[in-house]
Amino acid sequence: MTTQDSAPVTFLYTDLVNSTELLSRLGDERARRVFQAHHKLLRDATEANSGQEVKWQGDGVMVAFASAAAAVRCAISMQQAVRRPIDGERLEIRIGMNVGEALAWDEADYFGSPVVVAARLCHEAEGGQILCSSVVTVLLSGRQAFQFRAIGELELKGIPESVSACEVVYEEAEPGALLRHTPFVGRTAEATKLNEALQQARAGHGGLVMLVGEPGIGKTRLAEEFAEQARNEGATVLWGRCYEGEWTPPYGPFAEAIQQYAGRADAGQLAEDLGNGAGAIARIAPALRERLPDMAEPPTLEPDEERFRLLDAVSQFLIATSRRAPVVLVLDDLHWGDKGTIAMLRHVARFAPSSRTLVLGAYRDVELDRQHPLADALEALRREANFERLLIKGLDTSDVGRLITTVSERDVPEQLIQAISAETDGNPFFIREVLLDLFDRGAIYQEDGRWTSAASSVEELGIPEGVRQVIGRRLSRLSKDANQLLTAASAFNGGFRFGIAASVAGLDDARALDAIDAALEAQLVRPGGEADSFDFVHANIRQTLYTELSPPRQVRLHRQVAEAMEQAYGGRAEERAAELAYQYHRSSTLPGAERGVDYALAAVDRAEAAYARDEAASFLRMALEMLTEGDERHTRLVARLGLALAWTLNFDEALAAASEAGDLIAAAEGADAAADYLAEGTRTLSHAGFVRGAWALAEQGLRHIGDRRDEAWVWLTAFNLLGQDAQDQENPGIPLDSPEREELARVAEEVLRLESYLLPVQRAFSSRGDVLARVGDDSSRLLFLAGDIRRSLSLWHKMAVEAEQQGGIANAVGSWAMVARCQNALGDFAAAGEAYRHSEALSARLAGPSMQALQIGAARFEIRIAQFVEISEEDIALVEGLVSQPAAEYNWTLAPIRAVAANVFARVERADDAVQQVAALIPALERAPGWSFNYPAMACDAASALWELQRSDHIEVVERNIREKVVAPDFRYPMRDGRLSLARLAALQGRHDEASEWFAKARLVLDEQGARPLRAITDLDEALMYHLRGKPGDKELAAPLVEAALTQFRELGMMGWIRRAEELQQA
Structure with a gap:
């Protein structure tokens, strides 16, 4: 039990006259439909007047209001709305109202004498009558919109003292009353398609339906009617809308929908639905923290990972919620959606087909141009989601x-x-x-x-x-005060605060109250979502008012709004930073616009905290445009804009801004500061996916770095070398050893911990022992140079779990794929398959390709080696694309990819293509060091392709480099072994005794590693060597090896290899 805030609350009760008789006459089923429809009429009136429905009592509602005026308007709307017949029945209700300070049992219910008085007044009222206490009339005295008639003192049951009561006087048959919520007619075909989509979602096959049409055509009304039907059928309905203007809250419609859900959901169930994504979602929906105050802050990730974590968290929340009941998510007015909102729509829509979620969007097609983010997304949504477009036309x-x-x-x-x-x-x-x-x-x-x-x-x-003409006519019939108030309100972004609009309009409180009452009565505005706020009923009304002003008047109006907001909010003005920045920016041609810069920067900080990178960039542009000439902040704002633009994927603009900032910083702050910034820009552009841009900034940064050998130098040098490699026509497709790279590796090892997928820096190692002595818990080098599979598995599994728990899905994808590779190499195929499938499932949640996701391809290839499964057309097409059209950005990985392609082509008996890829590997084999990225895999894969083909093309070069660069230093790699490769190559050249020795050495190493699949393959390969040689006694030498291999294959479940061994056994 809690005491409510000291502000009084107005309580409203309704009661359906003769409800018991009606129930008896209609029968249960028909009465249920009538009562549901009646409840909807009352709920519509409640929502339209910013009321909070406390409870539905079966034949009436209890509603709470922060405003007595809103409560009276709602009561009148309810009485007028029930005039509309429901299923042929004309209903009648009585209403009672009272205002006072009450106690609350919880967040959703109240008790106390003010509540009891309202209920008793309802009981005393006649059908069609609205009774209220005189306290209500006192609060509304002087308001011309309301009329009351005193009915004297009433003795109310349970109330010790009599209550002075009044009747609300209203026009029962007001012609326009039923237009407050336009009746729903027609749309039979569209409603049928929506119902079909809902039934599919109910069966676990959700989707996306877009309602498309011109302004005012009825998209929202159709969505409302469908949402009500879905709610009555047990679906969870979430509703959010986009708002007109240059600035809207980050991911606005999603935040609105989630916060509405949070307000009515059980706290425990809400926490379960949000799962690990709660902290990320709370960044855009802060009301969640009010319901779940113990919620932890999400761990800090890279900017792109944080944004993806949010998109994924919202998708997973909808999926979790839909497991209990189908979810209908309505996103209205998407033509005003920003890039962040549209990106989240795409992400959510991609998962709808595999869940019980139906996304219902609405937009005006006439307001989309080619630059609008939704226009581009619609084409992608047709490919990515179960998508249907419903064109809404005029009523016949x-x-x-x-x-x-x-x-x-x-x-x-x-x-x-x-x-x-x-x-x-x-x-x-x-x-x-x-x-x-x-x-x-x-x-x-x-x-x-x-x-x-x-x-x-x-x-x-x-x-x-036309619509504008009729709106203009209606406005002209309002008072001058009402027009002044609405004109001032037209400058606001979205809804408007009554007090601020009144101040801008130059109206005192009494005149402003009469003006807003008149606008409400004329159905031009409606109460907004916050206390003392209002929205225009339709954007056309706001636009009509705004466009009647000349551009100079528009500019001055925005400045008046900005100054009035500052005065109204005082020390809390920064809480409205985005709106203030917008108003100052719209009046930036007037002196004093620089006052908006701090607001814009505060808005940048908030947008970045909500992972809204596009909004952050927009506010940075605003700030730059509002700066006065010579403002010392200009340089660092350009620098910040360059980094922000990278995360919006506006790569060319990002590079231009970052490059300009580097020059400005060099001139203003010196070379060291410029080098530091350009190193940060290099890292940011590369991580955001613009590797070519990183090369350019790295080259620029090195011109300022001087003799420094620190972290900035490492980043700049690493990407400058990559850029040089990409432009080098002689580069073999793998990083080479050079004095520059040796220095880079030495400095990198000294000054920072390396993360190879972010920073392509290689350390030189003389041997496997050197690797083990120096790398510590570097899981990549432990696996790919030292071949310590068991230890690497433990490290990768820990990283995978942590990344997933923190919402770093891209890193989790790569880590789980690594887990699968380790488990596959150890022969735990069930666990490997589970980890691989989990990695794939997480990868499906990524918005696009990533470097980490490439590990899935490597895991897939190695699993196919272990299982000797048939190569699919998809596999062939993939490797063909990689080797025929290599991207310059990833030229440093081309040689290992060619080695994989050689094996794929060999398996499908495309011998010439396989040999061609082996030939293309020769420069890389010759020029690269054995410790280079993926060198052991590349060299062993070349030998494997030749063994599969039983060819000896380029065999001397391949063998020499494996002997010197892989086996001599004892570098190891999962599902490959240098000793096994030398055995195969020696056998191909007829050096069978030497091959037998290498097979024996391979067994020792593979047993030590626990690499059971490759250990079994080694036995079969030696048996195959004897079979192919065919000398007397070879059959006897091969037989026990085949049997040993079969035993191991069967224990491990290596079905493809079992068939191959059985074929050899029978040959």
Whole structure:
């Protein structure tokens, strides 16, 4: 039990008149449908007036309001809404209201005398009546929009003192009342398709449906009706929308939807649904921390990993939530979506087909151009997701007639229906505005139960030609104060704060309250999501008001808004930094715009904390444009923009800005500062995926580095050497040894811990013993040079688990693939398969290819070696693409890829292609050191291809380099062995006795490693050597080796090798 804040709360109760009799007369099933529809009408009115539904009592609701005015408006809306028949039944309700300070049992319920009085007043009211305590009328005294009639003192059950009560006076048959929430008509075909999509989602095959159409065509209304139906059928409905303007909250519609869900979900269930992603999601939905105060902060990752962690966390949250009930996620007004929102949409949509999640989006196709992020995403979504596009057109004439008749509650002349349908093209919003205009002007009125007009023809009614025209007419009938208030509000980004808009409009409190009441009554605005805030009912209304202003007036209005916001928020102004930056930026042609710079920078910090890189870059641009000439912050803001743009994948702009910043820093701060920044830029561009840009910055940075040999020098030198290799036509496709690289490796080892996938720096090692003595827990070199499979497995498994728990999915992908490679090499195929599949599943959650994901390909190849499975067309196409169109950025890995390709081609009997790839390896074998990245694998794979083909092309070169660079230093690699390779090569050249010795040495090493699959293959290969030689006694030498190999193959489950051994046994 808790005490509510000292601010009073207005409580509203409704009760359905004669509900018991209605239930008995209708029967359970029909009554359930009627009561559900009635509840929806009440809920719509509650939401439209910013109320909080506390409880549904079966035949009525209890609602709480922060504003007494909103409560009265809601009560009137409810009474007017229930006029609409439900399934042929006209219902009647009574309403009671009271205001006061109450106690709360929990976050969702209240108790205390103010609550009891409201309930008792409801009980005292007649059908169609609204009773309230006199306290409500006192709070609203002077408000011209409300009328009350005193009914005296009432004795209420359980209340010791009498209560002074009043009746709310309202126009029951107000013509436009039923247009506050436009009746739903037509759309049968579209509703059918949405229902089919929901049923598919219910069966575990979710998808994405886009509602597409012009402004006001009814996309949102269709989504609302479908969402209500889905909710009634047990689905969890989440709803978020995008907002118009240069700035919107990061990932706005997703944050809105999640925070709404969090507000009503059980805390324990919410924590379970959020899982490990809770901390990341809380960055964009801070309300989560109010529900889960013990939530831990997520570990810090690289910027691209943090952004992906957020995208993945939201997707996994939806999947987890959908396991209990299907999820319908509605994302409205996506034409205003920013890049971050659209990126999250793509990510979520990719997983919908394998879950019970239906994503329902809505956008205006007329507002998309080729530069809009959604335009590009739509093409990708057709490929990536179960996607359907529903084009929403205007209502046909019969549905227009149903709409008008429902609103009017009377027969309407067919001629009027035809005219409105023709003039509006069946656009529901346009129809609504036309009807309100006709009602307001008295152009149509009721007479003898029909709607009629004094006009002699439809033309005389003066139906406007367009939406803007009809909105303009309606605005012109409002008071001057109301127009001033709404004009001021049109400059806000999204919703507007009443007090600030009133200040900008120059209205005192009384005049402003009357103005907002008039705007609400005219259905031009509606209460917003926060206390004392409002939204325009439709963006067309805001746009009409705003475009009536000349550009100079628009600029000055934005400055007035900015200054009024600063005055209103005072010391808390930075909490509204993004909106203030927007307002100052829109008025940047006026003196004093530099005051917006600090707000823009605060907005940058918040955007980066929410992983919203595009928004961060936008605010940095704003800051730069608002700086005055000569501001010393200019240089570092350009530098920051260069780094921010890299994470938005605007690579050319990022390189240009970072390069400019390097020159500016050199001039302003000196060479050392420029070198440090350019090293940071090099690292950022490379990690973001723009390796060519990293080369350029590295070259520029080295011009400033001087004699320094520190971390900055390491980054600059490493990428400069990569750039030189990529442009070197003679480079063999693997890093070579050189004095520059030797110095680089020495300095790197001294000044920083190496992470090879980020920083391609090689250390030189004289032998396997040297590796073991120097690398510590460097899992990569332990595995790929020392061949310590068991120890590497432990390290990689730990890294995989930690990366996944922290949300570093890209790193988890690579680490689990490494786990699979280790387990495969040890012969634990079940565990290897599980780790491989887990890595693949995580990889499917990545937004695109990554260097870590390449490890999946390596694991796949090695698993195929161990199982000797058939090479697929997909495998062949993959290696063909890699070797025929190699990317310059990854030229340093081309030679090992060629070696893999040689094996693939050999397995599918494309001997010439395989030999061609071996030939292309010769320069790399000759020029690279044995400790170079993947050298042992490349050399052994070349020997394996020749053995598979029983060819001796280039065999002397291959053998010499394996002998000198792999076996002599004893470098080892999973699923390869230099001694086994020498045995194969010696056998191919007829040196069988030497081959037998190498086979024996291979067995000793492989037994030591625990490399059981390759150990079994060694026995079979020696048996094959004897079989191919065919001398007397060779069959006897081969037989026990085949049997030994078969025994091991069967123990391990190496089915492909079993068949091969059995074939040899029977030959």
